[in-house]
Amino acid sequence: MGARGLIGSWRESRQALNARIDEFLLLLWKSVYDLFFVCGKATIFFGSSVRLAFQRPYRWDELVKHMEFVGNKSILIISLTGIFTGLALSYQIYLGFNLVNATNLVGPTVALGITRELGPVLTGLIVAARAGGAMAARLGTMRVSEQIDALEVMGIDPKQYLVSPRVLAAIITMPLLCGVFDFVAMAGAHFLCINVLSLDEAIFWDKIQLWLDPGDINEGLIKAGAFGMTFASVCTYMGFNTEGGAKGVGEATNKGVVYSMVMIICINFFITNMIRFYYAVAGIQ
């Protein structure tokens, strides 16, 4: 192959590479655009569903039913993940602090990490995958099988009947589940630190009492409520607006769960800053 041929093939491969980069950037842009678009739509959707929740007829029985689904039925999985998170986190922190002879601070560090961050975030992610996915799939199936249309022609607002109770149920039950996660994770940390690593029990709890404020626990509970609102709004929005049969239901469920998880991680940072700012202004900590 001559020099001209080499230049020609180099140009071709360069063009192919450029085309792939363009394709990738376009896909990236589309994904980010989709995410923001869904966020915006889900926020409007959330606003209207909350407004409808406080209009007659009140759907208390539906609210209780969905609280049972989101809350009670998540307790086992939350407890299971909570206990292993407590065990793993306390062990890692012990290993690190042992290097600088600061094992006395293992307890409060674990407690702060769990109550402020890991508790709400992991609870949010787990419940978003379990209950959020179910919400999107259920509403999507109802949409494609004309059950939502049937509600509408019966003179029943489908958003008030199907969406509002689910969103409220998630907002109410998520802080409770986060509380369960915190409690179980601390029980796991206690077991590992005291029974396995032989740290002093009195020091462990005394330091936690010293460093952990109710504000730290409240921060986690508030975040959990916000995450409940996020995944319930996104997943019900995706399910409610499903198009295109069984394939559409699958896509709505997939997108609902993925977008919820990404949003939970992203808004966690902003809520943390907002709460910290509020605490600083209010002189709470």
Place this chain on the structure above:
Amino acid sequence: MGTFESAIRIKSLRKSFDGGRDFVLNGLNLDIPKGMITVLIGYSGTGKSVLLKHILGLLKPTSGVVEVLGKDLWSMSDEELVKFRCKLGVLFQHAALFDDMTVLENVCFPLREHRRDLSPATIVDTAVKKLQMSGMEEKHFAKLPGELSGGMRKRVGLARALALDPEIILYDEPTTGLDPILTEMVDNLILETHRHQKGSTSVIVSHDLFAAFRIGEHIAMLDKGKVLLSGTVDDFLKSDVDLVKRFVDKGFYKK
């Protein structure tokens, strides 16, 4: 067909889903007579189901007016529309039963929502009567929709549609996907229901010309988003319109 009082009046109805590039309904005018069985027929994709959704107020017209029982649906407030919809009963193509409720609960549901003056016992009694009227046996009342056959689901769907004694009953392709015996059963059910619900208007969307001629007192054929012909069975049989003739010939040949 002579003059009649209209239950549903559609004037210059146009509907586009893509911002006006293509119109599914394109200046459709139709009067549906009160107290009669009207069948809307036409080839697939001619806008029959879209028209039905406009009559139900599920779709907003791009332009034109849909008057149901003398009222323009889109000039009503949301609350008025909710109340007004109680005057309409719909049997969906696949019945659209709530799959987490039993047969009896499905029929009780609209009564519980709209007749809060009734006691729970009266609601159950009314639902049982509607189910029996639709030919459902009591042994199936506690079953979930997933445990029922296609024909039974249609019966339950019809009982639910009739629960509030609607003035207009709409059927969206009630016999699609059913075998000939079940098709005849559903047709008879529609006729019986129409006789029981005195003064009610029935609107049926169907592909089945044979059934349309058997049960329809008034027939309208749609093509390209417009009404091609509207009249009685005789009007259809005598029509010189090429498309109507072809549809009629095919319909009877199939049978």
